[in-house]
Amino acid sequence: MFAFGDSTEQRPTAEFGAVVKVLSEKKDNWGIAFWFASSNHLLGGERPKDLLRSTPERVRCAAEEEIAWQLDG
Known part of the structure; x- marks a missing residue:
């Protein structure tokens, strides 16, 4: 449900x-799902799915940092 703007939306949000x-x-689909549902140190221990609507830019930046770390590591 976090991927949709509200209950009337039929497509996920652009964010x-x-x-x-x-x-x-x-990441594969399961890895992406796990990332959204897990607490994230880049988001102060919050889960990305809980912040996607209120601070989508912050969530996207955390995703970018996660991928950059994986590419470097």
Whole structure:
């Protein structure tokens, strides 16, 4: 439900799509789902799915940092 703007939306939000696009560089679908549902140190221990609507840019930046770390590491 976090991927949709409200209950009447039939497609995921653009913000969700932007984050998925970033994460799909290094994660499969299960990895992406796990990332959204897990607490994230880059988001102060919050889960990305809980912040996607209120601070989508912050969530996207956390995804970008995650992928950059995986590419460097």
